[in-house]
Amino acid sequence: MPPTPGHATPQRAPDAPPLPTTTLRFIFYSLSHFWGWMVLMLFLETGQAVGNILVPYAIKGIMDGVAHGAPAGGASLWASLQGPLLLLAGLNLAEVLFSRASGAVLIIVGPRLRQRISRNLYAYLQHHSARYFGEHYAGALAHRISETAVSLNHTAWAVLCEFWPITVSFGVSIALLLNVHPDLGGFVAGWVSVYVLVSYRLALHCQSYAQDYAATRSQVNGKIVDGVTHILNAKLFARLGFERDYLNRFLETEVKAARRTFWYMDWVRWFQFAAAAVLKVGTVYYALTLWQNQLIGVGDFTMSIGLALLVIGDARNLSRRFLDFFEYVGNVANGVHTIVRPHEIVDAPDAGPLHVTQGRIEFRHLCFGYTPERRVFDDLNVVIEPGQRVGLVGFSGSGKSTFVGLILRHYAPQGGQILIDGTDIAGVNQDSLRRQVSLIPQDPSLFHRSLMDNIRYGRLEAGDEEVYAAAALANADEFIRRMPQGYESLVGERGVKLSGGQRQRIAIARVMLKDAPILILDEATASLDSVTEQTIQENLDRAMGRKTVIAIAHRLSTIAHLDRILVFDQGRIVEDGSHAELLQRRGVYHRLWSMQAGGFLPEKRGEETAC
Numbered sequence: 001m002p003p004t005p006g007h008a009t010p011q012r013a014p015d016a017p018p019l020p021t022t023t024l025r026f027i028f029y030s031l032s033h034f035w036g037w038m039v040l041m042l043f044l045e046t047g048q049a050v051g052n053i054l055v056p057y058a059i060k061g062i063m064d065g066v067a068h069g070a071p072a073g074g075a076s077l078w079a080s081l082q083g084p085l086l087l088l089a090g091l092n093l094a095e096v097l098f099s100r101a102s103g104a105v106l107i108i109v110g111p112r113l114r115q116r117i118s119r120n121l122y123a124y125l126q127h128h129s130a131r132y133f134g135e136h137y138a139g140a141l142a143h144r145i146s147e148t149a150v151s152l153n154h155t156a157w158a159v160l161c162e163f164w165p166i167t168v169s170f171g172v173s174i175a176l177l178l179n180v181h182p183d184l185g186g187f188v189a190g191w192v193s194v195y196v197l198v199s200y201r202l203a204l205h206c207q208s209y210a211q212d213y214a215a216t217r218s219q220v221n222g223k224i225v226d227g228v229t230h231i232l233n234a235k236l237f238a239r240l241g242f243e244r245d246y247l248n249r250f251l252e253t254e255v256k257a258a259r260r261t262f263w264y265m266d267w268v269r270w271f272q273f274a275a276a277a278v279l280k281v282g283t284v285y286y287a288l289t290l291w292q293n294q295l296i297g298v299g300d301f302t303m304s305i306g307l308a309l310l311v312i313g314d315a316r317n318l319s320r321r322f323l324d325f326f327e328y329v330g331n332v333a334n335g336v337h338t339i340v341r342p343h344e345i346v347d348a349p350d351a352g353p354l355h356v357t358q359g360r361i362e363f364r365h366l367c368f369g370y371t372p373e374r375r376v377f378d379d380l381n382v383v384i385e386p387g388q389r390v391g392l393v394g395f396s397g398s399g400k401s402t403f404v405g406l407i408l409r410h411y412a413p414q415g416g417q418i419l420i421d422g423t424d425i426a427g428v429n430q431d432s433l434r435r436q437v438s439l440i441p442q443d444p445s446l447f448h449r450s451l452m453d454n455i456r457y458g459r460l461e462a463g464d465e466e467v468y469a470a471a472a473l474a475n476a477d478e479f480i481r482r483m484p485q486g487y488e489s490l491v492g493e494r495g496v497k498l499s500g501g502q503r504q505r506i507a508i509a510r511v512m513l514k515d516a517p518i519l520i521l522d523e524a525t526a527s528l529d530s531v532t533e534q535t536i537q538e539n540l541d542r543a544m545g546r547k548t549v550i551a552i553a554h555r556l557s558t559i560a561h562l563d564r565i566l567v568f569d570q571g572r573i574v575e576d577g578s579h580a581e582l583l584q585r586r587g588v589y590h591r592l593w594s595m596q597a598g599g600f601l602p603e604k605r606g607e608e609t610a611c
């Protein structure tokens with residue numbers, strides 16, 4: 001995203017949550033509501049780990065009891081075994097209780113934490129600009145939000161429920177073994193240090209492979225979504241086989257990336273087996289030597305072997321968790337990097353609401369380009385008087401939609417100002433601006449909600465009768481009532497279950513209900529048949545009342561009756577006047593008008609000359 005002109009520092013919309021831009025701080029910020037729960041979780045996990053690792057200690061007691069008490073018979077055996085047996089039972093019970101309590105905390109906190117992250121990221125995302133949404137796929141952004149929420153959860157639980165208990169269990173084991181004999185404890189402590197260090201380094205190295213693999217998976221996903229979305233195109237051109245081969249090329253890359261990662265992980269497993277063997281053989285050797293020299297008893301011997309096996313299990317778990325952990329953190333980093341970026345268009349701190357009393361629009365020395373290299377407008381100056389109805393005409397790509405997009409502040413100009421009733425729109429609250437300006441876009445899209453909800457979107461508090469009236473004005477009431485579920489019909493993604501003209505009529509009804517003082521129509525009736533268009537045009541004219549209206553049309557007959565027409569050519573207004581005046585001038589508009597067969601403009605300038 002190019003830096004926003006005039007704003008050197010990263011910026012955030014005032015209504016957006018103050019999300020940190022670095023991964024670690026984002027993780028802490030997201031967890032900040034749950035510190036109490038986290039501490040409780042640490043306590044429960046500690047209890048569980050201690051319970052688990054003390055089992056060999058209880059077994060040592062039993063072994064010692066068996067070794068010393070057996071010949072004395074039943075009662076004294078029970079007396080010497082009572083303590084360790086009760087300890088063993090208590091440890092098992094404690095482990096179960098701690099483990100289930102920590103499971104309960106996970107159930108209470110996990111979904112809440114995910115909700116909080118998703119809500120915050122979504123709220124932050126909402127304030128990004130039109131440019132941002134043009135550069136990112138909607139599906140990919142939605143995926144990022146859910147993936148970040150899930151991965152942050154996993155990251156937190158990996159630390160609390162995996163790394164922490166393993167650390168406790170290593171600590172307790174080493175303490176017990178040091179108690180048995182310093183050599184034995186020292187050996188296992190050394191082994192654990194080397195193992196953790198090597199596992200960490202291996203996982204860190206594996207991260208690049210894992211990221212590469214994740215990137216290819218995500219690419220394949222994107223290709224499948226693209227293929228499915230445009231499957232009708234593929235069918236139209238009989239290219240189903242071509243599409244399969246096309247996808248297969250990306251699947252092949254995924255196979256290669258997957259193998260690279262899995263081979264690496266397999267090497268990690270070799271290391272684990274070798275390390276485990278060293279620990280097992282080493283512990284048995286040390287314990288045997290100590291026992292042989294009568295420095296330890298049978299119980300200590302058994303406990304040492306039991307602890308070594310537990311440590312091996314934990315260690316193996318740890319290195320697997322390292323691999324997952326880096327993947328989760330990578331996902332969170334990705335989400336933060338994609339979504340928590342500076343907002344391009346932000347309300348000024350002192351931005352007040354815009355009050356439109358007259359509806360005068362002025363472009364003053366306006367310069368704008370989507371990219372710095374290519375200007376669409378260079379020093380554009382034009383005034384649209386209050387209540388004036390203005391038609392914009394011009395070739396495709398001449399800047400008409402950009403002109404109206406700038407009035408709505410979808411993009412920030414690089415220079416100059418746009419004033420509405422004398423107020424620079426750069427200094428007003430964006431919501432208030434958009435409440436005063438209605439737009440029927442060139443390609444209206446609808447929510448996958450009922451038609452009722454889609455129309456009512458123009459004014460949420462409107463009653464059913466008002467919705468019906470707006471639909472009738474847009475000539476939509478009749479076709480809606482003919483649908484099996486009437487106003488409750490769902491319209492499919494982006495409104496695909498409606499014809500282009502029907503979709504356009506819903507968009508018109510929605511705007512009629514909104515009833516803002518400035519109305520912009522970007523090819524608002526282009527998809528309608530002439531009869532329907534005529535009816536709607538009359539209603540629209542009536543609805544326009546004293547509003548300031550800007551109407552873009554390729555079919556000149558739809559704007560010929562307006563007060564004024566602006567002819568655009570490559571970002572400049574080359575003619576300005578009423579239909580009659582422009583015809584008299586015998587310039588571009590006259591040429592366009594005279595060559596309209598059926599009321600359309602040619603696509604390119606070349607066609608105009610050819611005609």
Ligand SMILES: Nc1ncnc2c1ncn2[C@@H]1O[C@H](COP(=O)(O)OP(=O)(O)OP(=O)(O)O)[C@@H](O)[C@H]1O
Nearest residue numbers: 134370376394395396397398399400401402403442
């Ligand atoms: N989102 C965008 N990013 C980059 N360039 C864009 C973008 N939208 C439009 N343009 C470019 O800006 C110029 C003006 O486009 P605009 O959409 O304003 O034309 P238009 O007059 O509305 O055309 P049409 O009659 O086909 O709707 C074109 O050269 C176009 O390629």
Ligand SMILES: [Mg+2]
Nearest residue numbers: 400401402442
């Ligand atoms: Mg356009």
